[in-house]
Amino acid sequence: MNYGPILFLGIFLSFALSWAGMVFLPQKQLGHQELAKPFDAEALYPTPHSGLAEQGRQVYRAEGCAACHTQQVRPQDVPQYGLRFTVAQDYLRDEPVQFGSLRLGPDLANIGARMPDAKWHLLHLYNPRITIEKSLMPQYKYLFEKRKIRGERSANALDLPKGFEVEEGFEVVPTDRADSLVAYMKSLRSDASLFESPLPTVPETDDTNAAPASAEAATPTNTNSPEK
Amino acid sequence: MKSDAKKSVRNDESEPKASQTAAPVFIFVVLALLLYWGALHIDQYGGGFRKEVYAPFKSVKEVAKLHPKKSGDDVFERGEKIYALACAGCHQPSGLGSPGVAPPVAGSEWVLTPGPGRALLIAYNGLTGPITVKGTEWNLAMLAMGQQLGLSDEDLAAVLTYIRGNAAWGNNASAVTVEQVKAHRPTMDSRTQPWTAEELLKIPETE
Amino acid sequence: MMRSSSSPNQPASGAAGDRDPAFPTVEKIDASCRGALMFLFTAALLWLALSSLFAVLGSVKMHAAGMLANVDWLTYGRVRPAAVDMFLYGFLSQAGIAAAIWILCRLGKVALVSGVTLIVGAVFWNLGVLLGVFGIFTGQSTGYEWFEFPQYAVAVLFVAYLIMGIVGLLTFAYRNERHTYVSQWFILAAFFIFPWLLSTAGLLLLVSPVRGATQAAIAYWFANGFLLLWLMPLALGIIFYMVPKVSNQLLNNHYLAVISFWSWLLTAGWSGIPVGARLPAWMPSVSTVASVLLLVPAVAMFINWRATWIKSPAKQEGGVAFKFISFAAFAFILWALAFAANFLPPVAQVVEFTLFGLAIAQLATYGVVAMAIFGAIYFIVPRIAGTEWIFGRVKGHFLFSVAGLVLIVFAWGVGGILQGTSWNNPLSDFMKSVRVAVPFIGIGTIGFLLLLIAHLLFLSNLVSVIRRCCTACCGSGKEARK
Numbered sequence: 038m039n040y041g042p043i044l045f046l047g048i049f050l051s052f053a054l055s056w057a058g059m060v061f062l063p064q065k066q067l068g069h070q071e072l073a074k075p076f077d078a079e080a081l082y083p084t085p086h087s088g089l090a091e092q093g094r095q096v097y098r099a100e101g102c103a104a105c106h107t108q109q110v111r112p113q114d115v116p117q118y119g120l121r122f123t124v125a126q127d128y129l130r131d132e133p134v135q136f137g138s139l140r141l142g143p144d145l146a147n148i149g150a151r152m153p154d155a156k157w158h159l160l161h162l163y164n165p166r167i168t169i170e171k172s173l174m175p176q177y178k179y180l181f182e183k184r185k186i187r188g189e190r191s192a193n194a195l196d197l198p199k200g201f202e203v204e205e206g207f208e209v210v211p212t213d214r215a216d217s218l219v220a221y222m223k224s225l226r227s228d229a230s231l232f233e234s235p236l237p238t239v240p241e242t243d244d245t246n247a248a249p250a251s252a253e254a255a256t257p258t259n260t261n262s263p264e265k
Numbered sequence: 266m267k268s269d270a271k272k273s274v275r276n277d278e279s280e281p282k283a284s285q286t287a288a289p290v291f292i293f294v295v296l297a298l299l300l301y302w303g304a305l306h307i308d309q310y311g312g313g314f315r316k317e318v319y320a321p322f323k324s325v326k327e328v329a330k331l332h333p334k335k336s337g338d339d340v341f342e343r344g345e346k347i348y349a350l351a352c353a354g355c356h357q358p359s360g361l362g363s364p365g366v367a368p369p370v371a372g373s374e375w376v377l378t379p380g381p382g383r384a385l386l387i388a389y390n391g392l393t394g395p396i397t398v399k400g401t402e403w404n405l406a407m408l409a410m411g412q413q414l415g416l417s418d419e420d421l422a423a424v425l426t427y428i429r430g431n432a433a434w435g436n437n438a439s440a441v442t443v444e445q446v447k448a449h450r451p452t453m454d455s456r457t458q459p460w461t462a463e464e465l466l467k468i469p470e471t472e
Numbered sequence: 473m474m475r476s477s478s479s480p481n482q483p484a485s486g487a488a489g490d491r492d493p494a495f496p497t498v499e500k501i502d503a504s505c506r507g508a509l510m511f512l513f514t515a516a517l518l519w520l521a522l523s524s525l526f527a528v529l530g531s532v533k534m535h536a537a538g539m540l541a542n543v544d545w546l547t548y549g550r551v552r553p554a555a556v557d558m559f560l561y562g563f564l565s566q567a568g569i570a571a572a573i574w575i576l577c578r579l580g581k582v583a584l585v586s587g588v589t590l591i592v593g594a595v596f597w598n599l600g601v602l603l604g605v606f607g608i609f610t611g612q613s614t615g616y617e618w619f620e621f622p623q624y625a626v627a628v629l630f631v632a633y634l635i636m637g638i639v640g641l642l643t644f645a646y647r648n649e650r651h652t653y654v655s656q657w658f659i660l661a662a663f664f665i666f667p668w669l670l671s672t673a674g675l676l677l678l679v680s681p682v683r684g685a686t687q688a689a690i691a692y693w694f695a696n697g698f699l700l701l702w703l704m705p706l707a708l709g710i711i712f713y714m715v716p717k718v719s720n721q722l723l724n725n726h727y728l729a730v731i732s733f734w735s736w737l738l739t740a741g742w743s744g745i746p747v748g749a750r751l752p753a754w755m756p757s758v759s760t761v762a763s764v765l766l767l768v769p770a771v772a773m774f775i776n777w778r779a780t781w782i783k784s785p786a787k788q789e790g791g792v793a794f795k796f797i798s799f800a801a802f803a804f805i806l807w808a809l810a811f812a813a814n815f816l817p818p819v820a821q822v823v824e825f826t827l828f829g830l831a832i833a834q835l836a837t838y839g840v841v842a843m844a845i846f847g848a849i850y851f852i853v854p855r856i857a858g859t860e861w862i863f864g865r866v867k868g869h870f871l872f873s874v875a876g877l878v879l880i881v882f883a884w885g886v887g888g889i890l891q892g893t894s895w896n897n898p899l900s901d902f903m904k905s906v907r908v909a910v911p912f913i914g915i916g917t918i919g920f921l922l923l924l925i926a927h928l929l930f931l932s933n934l935v936s937v938i939r940r941c942c943t944a945c946c947g948s949g950k951e952a953r954k
Contacts, residue, residue: 039652041645048661048737052668052701055741060672063689063755066316068682099611101549107825111748112321116371116435116898120359123750124319125685133615133677134687136749140825140891141534141909143902165537173906175533175548176541233317235331237358237433277498277855280579281653281716283726292731296768303761310760310817312753320753320817372898400901435898 067125075229076236082229083130086221093221096214098133100177107137108146110227119147119227121234127227142174149226158219159195159211167201180215183207321432340440344427347420351410352388352428360434367405368398371434375465381425381441382472383465385449388421391459409459418446448472495581495648498855504583505574506856508590510938512570513849515598517931519562524924526555531917535910545609553620554608560618560698561629562601564841566594568706571848572659573640574856575713579656580647585639593635600628616677616691618698623678630670637663654729658709661737662702669697689751696744699836700766704740707844708773711797711804714847715777718794719784728776732769739765747820763815770808777801792866796847799874803839810835822896827909827916828888831881838877838923846873846930853934857941865933869926876922879915887912 072081086094097103108128110119123146128134152158157168163181165172181195186208194208203209211219230236312318315325322328349358352370356362360371370376375398376384389411395404411421422441429438449472496504530552533539540546577584584590604621607613613620621629640663644656673694676682682690716723723729742762745755781798810832813819823829846869854860887909894905 039650041652044652044657044660045664047734048657048664051734051737052661052665052741054738056668056672058758059693059742059744059755060676060690063751064676064682064686066752067684067686067689070684098615099550099613100544100547101553101613101615103615103617104549104552109748109750109825111750111824112432113435113748113821113896115433116361116369117895117902120361121433122319125316125751128688128750129684131684132681132687134685134691135615136688136691138617138746138825138829139827140895141827141906169903171903171907173535173537173910175537175539177547178541179544179547233319233328237360279720280581280649281655281713281723282651283654283716283723283729286725286727288725288727288731292728292768292772296735296765299765299768303765306761307754307757310753310757312757314752314754316752318753319750320747320756322753374899377898399899 070126070129072129073126073229073231075231078229082231083127085130086224089217089220090224091221092213093217093219093224094131094135096180096218097135097221100218102145103135103137105137105139105141105174106143106145107140108135108144108225109137110144110146114144118144119150120236121227121230123147123227124231124233126231126233145222145225146227147225149223150228153223155219155223156196158222159215160197162215162218163195163197163209163211164201167198177215180218181209181211183209340423340426341430343420344423344425347416347424348427351414351416351424355407360428360431360436362398365405367407368396368401368403370428371431371436373398376428377436377438378470379438380470380472381429381438381445382449382468383470384428385421385425385441385446386453386456386460386465386468388424389416389453390456392462392465393459394461394463396462406459411453418443418450421446492581492648496583498578501577501581501583502856504587505577506587508584508587508594509570509574509852509856511591512566512594513853514934514938515594516563516567516570517927517934519558519566519598519601521924521927521931523555523558523563524920524927526551526558528917528920528924530555531913531920534913535917544611550608550611550613553613553617554605556618557608557620558601558605559842560703560837561604561621562598564703564706564837564845566597566601567845567849568662568703568710568841569636569640571710571845571852572662572706573636573643574848574852575655575709576640576643576647576659579649579653579713580644581649582643582647585642585646590636590639593632593639596628596632596635600625600632603628614678616673616687616694618695619673619677619691623674626670626674626678630667630674633667633670637667653712654723654726654733655709655713657733658705658712661733662705662709665697665701665705669694669702685751688749689745689755692744692746692749693741697741699833700740700743701737703837703841705736707800707804707841708736710844710848711777711801712773714793714797714844714851715780715801718791718797718851719781721780721784724776724779724783728772732772732776735772736766736769739769743815746824747815747817748824760815760817764812767808767812770805774801774805792861792863792870793847793851795870796843796850799870800840800843800847803835803843803877807832807835807840822892823888824892826888826891827884827912828892831884831888834877834884835881838873839881843873853937857937859937859941859944862933862936865929869929869933872922872926872929876919876926879919879922883912883915883919887916 072083075082108123110121110123112122115122127146161168161174162177164176164178165174166176183203184207186206190208191210194210197203197209228236309323310320312320312322313324317325317328355367356370357367360369362369370384375387375396378384387407389409391407391409391412393406395402397403410416416424422443422445425441425446429436430440529546530548533546533548533551544550573584573590600621604625607622607625608620612622614622619626640659644660673690676690677687677694681687712723712729739762743759743766745751745759747756747760749756778801781794814823814829814832850861850866890908890912891905894900894908895902
């Protein structure tokens with residue numbers, strides 16, 4: 038190993054090996070995934086999000102919500118966070134994918150299904166302690182605008198409960214950033230029944246009792262099932 | 266201290282070298298054993314390198330099996346059928362219940378007791394009045410499902426086995442035997458009213 | 473005092489005292505490094521102090537929800553990544569490169585090929601880090617952990633790295649001493665792999681992003697490679713150099729080092745995908761195996777170091793540096809065990825997504841890499857600057873660093889286990905898991921405060937060294953800087 042080029046070659050080969058295994062192979066396997074046809078719906082999954090929700094995803098990224106929140110439902114998380122565990126298919130349209138690695142707050146992969154109420158989300162973002170006692174989540178007051186009421190109170194002003202009101206004559210309205218973030222929260226749901234991760238009960242069609250032995254026969258319409 | 270460091274600054278010409286001792290053999294043995302274990306691990310949990318297989322599944326076959334359920338006389342599968350028929354309407358296929366309809370059975374402390382007694386009595390004779398499940402208070406009423414449908418001891422054992430041990434919900438309590446159900450038969454048959462949470466709490470968890 | 477020239481343990485041929493007259497003297501070598509390395513070390517230490525300031529703020533913000541809620545650039549989700557990236561890129565990478573290049577010079581018995589080029593690279597590097605941190609604070613973070621810097625900053629960093637990396641590689645290529653030592657292998661591997669990591673992640677995540685979950689796979693691969701194939705090899709290179717150097721011994725076993733090096737390199741790149749990651753089962757299970765296999769080189773290296781320093785009655789020589797180095801060695805073996813455990817499914821079942829993961833990362837980046845680099849800086853600077861440290865402050869730095877690190881790792885480790893236990897209890901609601909963690913987050917904050925004190929001591933010490941160096945040898949100091 039006193040010969041530089043040979044040392045170099047060894048380093049190159051051993052790293053290239055892991056590159057092939059952990060970058061190239063995943064890309065080959067998952068990089069060309071198609072939209073899937075779920076068992077329980079006609080629309081291809083994942084369905085596209087609204088433009089507002091897509092903007093909200095960028096707010097989520099910029100504010101670093103992923104520093105405290107995961108978007109990964111593991112099998113053991115199913116009772117708390119969703120109907121089924123999430124799989125690569127669920128993230129197909131995400132850019133960037135916000136897996137997260139620390140769960141200081143709850144998982145959000147399915148928050149749209151768990152908490153579809155926009156008002157709740159806005160209050161929670163403005164000051165999480167309004168909705169959750171002793172919440173540790175940071176307040177996102179800067180996503181809101183406190184302004185003087187001119188004439189009528191704005192329709193979208195927050196209804197702040199007792200103890201959290203602002204001064205008389207002022208109101209708090211969400212900025213575009215807050216609105217889009219909430220639209221994003223509502224768009225987060227992973228509840229289509231997929232081949233890799235079906236919902237607990239699969240609709241029983243009459244002719245499936247034939248008990249097919251192979252995967253492809255079992256899922257004739259699922260584009261996500263193993264290649265034929 | 267100071268002079269020490271100065272010293273080392275001065276005696277600085279020699280650079281580290283390694284002594285050419287033979288490598289201990291044990292390291293190869295350990296490496297070989299771990300490689301062997303690694304191969305086994307990937308074989309068992311690697312899902313055959315298929316993109317459709319996620320833990321806890323181990324092969325595409327296993328995933329596919331989930332799909333159209335084969336009819337079998339497996340206790341668990343029988344329990345699933347009964348659950349879908351008798352309980353899922355209120356407690357949801359997910360076991361998570363639904364506000365205003367029924368509390369969750371997934372992760373419920375009433376289901377995950379060491380013994381099946383309390384949940385068994387609820388399933389057979391029904392339940393009424395306030396009950397706290399996973400920190401939330403409910404005040405609804407559940408019909409005497411078991412009694413009305415005339416579920417047999419075997420049926421009850423199966424459905425309880427299913428809700429207690431349903432890993433997809435995160436439940437992992439022990440299976441229920443027909444004998445355990447039989448032991449409660451007298452109580453179940455003599456009861457004409459739905460139970461209340463208060464009464465049930467008097468029954469030991471282990472029963 | 474005479475030990476090094478008369479020690480019976482010295483190799484029979486080609487070492488101590490019998491320097492080839494054609495090779496430059498150590499004084500010459502050190503002088504060639506002076507300007508560039510002092511620049512790199514000083515800049516790195518400034519980033520270190522800044523990052524620990526933001527780390528304190530971040531840790532406070534973890535439990536003070538209402539604090540500074542109106543200032544968007546100081547929100548937790550920006551402060552924390554900014555602090556981490558300043559530490560990883562501003563301090564660890566920069567000081568690591570500097571220490572590594574010095575080791576390459578010393579082991580190759582060759583003067584630094586071009587100090588000026590190195591400084592140019594370093595200027596760009598600091599510009600890149602500055603831009604990146606600015607990007608995070610202004611909401612342009614990429615959202616990938618350890619890779620939050622926006623595209624333009626990554627581009628600058630890449631160019632800056634190429635300049636510095638080439639200086640390193642040329643220094644190795646032009647070495648006078650053809651015989652190579654294990655430190656050089658590790659450093660070379662790191663220097664070669666780092667641009668590959670950075671460019672792969674930059675291209676596949678930022679320039680033309682891959683689809684969906686593949687991004688996550690690549691982000692995991694990058695963060696893992698950044699730790700195991702960039703920072704760790706630099707630290708291992710330093711430890712392998714310092715242990716025999718300071719104890720004035722031959723490294724215990726050459727072949728064991730060879731095996732450790734190659735097995736590390738072959739396995740490290742496969743790790744990094746957490747057990748519960750939402751990727752097909754084969755990826756986490758391959759990572760589990762790789763992480764456990766890493767124990768072999770880790771234990772082998774530790775045995776090798778220990779067997780080397782235990783023989784030496786002289787380990788007080790260069791003592792302060794050795795304290796940091798031996799701490800790094802112990803932290804390394806502890807980390808390797810925790811790291812492997814973390815990838816075992818039954819353990820991950822409890823600790824995944826908890827503070828425990830942060831504790832392990834802190835142990836690796838601070839306990840191993842930063843500690844090794846501290847040791848190296850304490851060893852190198854007196855040699856290249858010709859001025860001694862103020863020893864009281866070094867001692868203080870060591871004590872505060874160790875105390876702070878132990879507090880953080882303990883608090884997050886235990887807090888994480890409690891969090892995970894609470895989640896796995898179906899009867900417990902989420903807020904309970906938050907409540908059990910809060911006191912431990914508080915202890916962590918104290919730990920970060922101690923680290924801040926340690927780093928300020930370190931910085932003030934360096935400033936005093938530089939001041940004395942400049943006044944003492946004004947002429948020669950300036951000359952070397954030109």
